[in-house]
Amino acid sequence: MSAAVAAQPRALTRRLLPLQIGVALQGLILWVPIEKLFMTEIGFDAASVGAMAAAYAAVVPLLEVPSGILADRWSRSWVLILACVALTVSSLIGALSHSVTTYVISAMILGIYFAFSSGTVDSVVYDTVVEETGSSALYEKWIGRTRAVESAAFVLSALAGGLLAQYTSERFTYFATVPLIALAVIGFLRFKEPKLHQAAERVSLRSHVALTFRTMITSRILPRVLFLVATAGLLSQAVFEFGPLWLVALAAPAVVYGPYWATLVSTLGIGGLLIGKLNLERRLLLAILIILSLVGALLLSWTRSLAVIITAQVVLALALAIIGIHASRLLHDAVPSAIRAGVSSGGGTLTWVLFVPFSLVFGWVARENGVYWSGFMLAGAAVVVGVLLIVSVRVSRGVAPVEVAATAKQEAVKVAESAQEIACRQLVELVADYLDDALSAEMRARFEEHVASCDGCAAYLNQTQQIITELRHLSATPGSGEGAQQTAS
Amino acid sequence: MKISIARMIVNLAARGRALGTRFAWWSRWFPPATTVDADRFQREGDPYPDHWKELPRPWPTGHAVDPETLKAALAALPDPWRRVVVLRDVDGRSTAEVSAATGLSAEQQRNVLNRARELLREHLGRAFERDSHRS
Numbered sequence: 001m002s003a004a005v006a007a008q009p010r011a012l013t014r015r016l017l018p019l020q021i022g023v024a025l026q027g028l029i030l031w032v033p034i035e036k037l038f039m040t041e042i043g044f045d046a047a048s049v050g051a052m053a054a055a056y057a058a059v060v061p062l063l064e065v066p067s068g069i070l071a072d073r074w075s076r077s078w079v080l081i082l083a084c085v086a087l088t089v090s091s092l093i094g095a096l097s098h099s100v101t102t103y104v105i106s107a108m109i110l111g112i113y114f115a116f117s118s119g120t121v122d123s124v125v126y127d128t129v130v131e132e133t134g135s136s137a138l139y140e141k142w143i144g145r146t147r148a149v150e151s152a153a154f155v156l157s158a159l160a161g162g163l164l165a166q167y168t169s170e171r172f173t174y175f176a177t178v179p180l181i182a183l184a185v186i187g188f189l190r191f192k193e194p195k196l197h198q199a200a201e202r203v204s205l206r207s208h209v210a211l212t213f214r215t216m217i218t219s220r221i222l223p224r225v226l227f228l229v230a231t232a233g234l235l236s237q238a239v240f241e242f243g244p245l246w247l248v249a250l251a252a253p254a255v256v257y258g259p260y261w262a263t264l265v266s267t268l269g270i271g272g273l274l275i276g277k278l279n280l281e282r283r284l285l286l287a288i289l290i291i292l293s294l295v296g297a298l299l300l301s302w303t304r305s306l307a308v309i310i311t312a313q314v315v316l317a318l319a320l321a322i323i324g325i326h327a328s329r330l331l332h333d334a335v336p337s338a339i340r341a342g343v344s345s346g347g348g349t350l351t352w353v354l355f356v357p358f359s360l361v362f363g364w365v366a367r368e369n370g371v372y373w374s375g376f377m378l379a380g381a382a383v384v385v386g387v388l389l390i391v392s393v394r395v396s397r398g399v400a401p402v403e404v405a406a407t408a409k410q411e412a413v414k415v416a417e418s419a420q421e422i423a424c425r426q427l428v429e430l431v432a433d434y435l436d437d438a439l440s441a442e443m444r445a446r447f448e449e450h451v452a453s454c455d456g457c458a459a460y461l462n463q464t465q466q467i468i469t470e471l472r473h474l475s476a477t478p479g480s481g482e483g484a485q486q487t488a489s
Numbered sequence: 490m491k492i493s494i495a496r497m498i499v500n501l502a503a504r505g506r507a508l509g510t511r512f513a514w515w516s517r518w519f520p521p522a523t524t525v526d527a528d529r530f531q532r533e534g535d536p537y538p539d540h541w542k543e544l545p546r547p548w549p550t551g552h553a554v555d556p557e558t559l560k561a562a563l564a565a566l567p568d569p570w571r572r573v574v575v576l577r578d579v580d581g582r583s584t585a586e587v588s589a590a591t592g593l594s595a596e597q598q599r600n601v602l603n604r605a606r607e608l609l610r611e612h613l614g615r616a617f618e619r620d621s622h623r624s
Contacts, residue, residue, distance in 0.1 A: 009592040130522050131567045134600025195567040408521040423539035425530040432603035456544035463610050470554040471578040
């Protein structure tokens with residue numbers, strides 16, 4: 001059966017292709033590796049870099065609501081296109097910037113891009129997979145592929161951007177990005193948006209909020225894990241946002257920025273690959289990760305060697321990538337599925353909220369005392385991450401992880417097997433399997449037992465069968481059958 | 490198709506922001522999409538968790554399903570779902586034939602059929618409701 005589940009319908013591959021092309025082109029932001037170099041050139045100091053990061057980080061949570069409403073009520077493809085337009089405009093304003101003010105405006109427009117595109121690609125991939133295959137079984141595989149395409153684009157653009165800046169100028173690198181990003185719009189325009197809206201997000205407000213609240217106050221582990229997720233995210237963000245300032249302080253040549261950024265970005269993908277191979281239940285491994293991130297952060301304050309600084313940042317970024325994924329898994333396991341998405345959204349928002357004051361203080365300390373001093377803030381955050389990691393892992397050891405099923409049907413079968421009976425909610429997932437005689441003998445017996453004693457499910461099954469009968473009659477009606485066949489081909 | 494403000498807020502909360510840096514982020518997790526709205530069932534803490542909150546309304550006996558209504562319901566399905574329903578339920582093709590035509594495995598066809606038939610059932614249920622109000 002697992003082989004059948006893994007089948008890749010051609011239609012799905014074909015349909016997701018333009019989306020992936022769009023995501024790849026949108027990932028070719030050439031100016032990212034040399035951004036801090038350019039900013040320094042047009043008059044930024046460490047404090048204004050921190051203020052820029054804070055302004056941008058404040059925009060993102062504010063736009064979460066409007067971007068969600070647009071995606072729900074209008075079109076998700078067009079939200080992606082708007083994101084792309086925002087990225088193009090931001091790059092263009094950046095390219096034309098000669099002062100701190102205009103560049104901060106461009107960074108805030110970049111916030112629009114981030115708020116609009118983050119999460120939208122995921123939900124569009126999810127609904128497309130459900131629409132083409134009837135279940136979410138292939139979602140992980142396809143979102144993984146999309147992320148891999150995106151990461152490859154990031155690495156490629158980091159190398160290309162560094163070279164371009166070296167041989168032309170930083171400003172030209174900004175201009176060169178504009179047409180590439182604008183091309184991504186074509187990919188999104190050619191993508192056929194799923195008609196299914198938020199198949200994944202059917203929850204009622206009251207029960208959702210009540211359950212979230214109840215879990216928050218009764219769970220011992222949840223608050224700690226939530227903070228772990230947020231501080232690991234904060235620290236990782238700080239490395240990516242402020243890491244290049246060390247290179248600026250050491251007057252590193254432009255040619256270094258490309259490979260440096262490519263390596264830093266690739267830690268995100270490598271972390272994802274490594275987490276599958278590492279057993280983070282082992283204390284020794286956890287201790288190594290914590291020590292690595294702490295040593296990495298401290299080295300940033302101690303050394304003045306460019307090679308050591310870059311290595312330390314890469315090690316820190318990699319350790320944080322692994323800790324971040326592990327933390328989100330702990331979060332995942334600590335809450336029931338009904339509120340999982342809401343809680344993880346809370347973790348994400350908390351990261352942004354913490355990041356605003358963090359970057360303001362970081363920038364101020366860096367200007368007053370040099371970036372090496374503000375490096376201690378990273379070390380402090382690394383200590384907090386380490387402590388939270390130790391306590392959450394210790395507490396979570398007693399908690400059995402909530403097993404996650406990829407599809408509602410798998411979940412239904414699992415629940416029915418462990419409860420030795422089928423409830424209505426599980427039964428409705430199994431109707432087509434029942435009618436196709438694809439259930440195990442045991443499950444079939446339970447199914448029939450339930451229908452015999454439940455008026456609701458008897459009516460449900462009866463209506464479904466009635467529909468199948470009527471559908472069959474449609475083909476007998478002259479004219480309509482052929483019309484239907486035409487739609488099918 | 491009226492979406493209430495409450496539903497919209499929940500969707501926003503449930504959307505979930507994936508963690509990440511300014512340019513790269515982790516993938517979002519979604520609760521598995523269910524065939525029937527999770528709201529239609531009782532939750533933990535209710536007297537009968539996972540059972541119907543309100544039983545599906547029985548359809549009027551003796552009233553045949555109007556083919557035009559059924560066709561309208563069929564037209565409202567997402568294209569890939571309609572394709573499978575037409576091949577399997579209208580034309581009565583076999584699973585193997587449909588696999589050859591669409592590339593969908595038997596399992597995937599059943600998943601599509603289960604959801605698509607539920608949408609049709611809901612559509613027809615609403616139509617019966619409207620008729621009973623009119624008469």
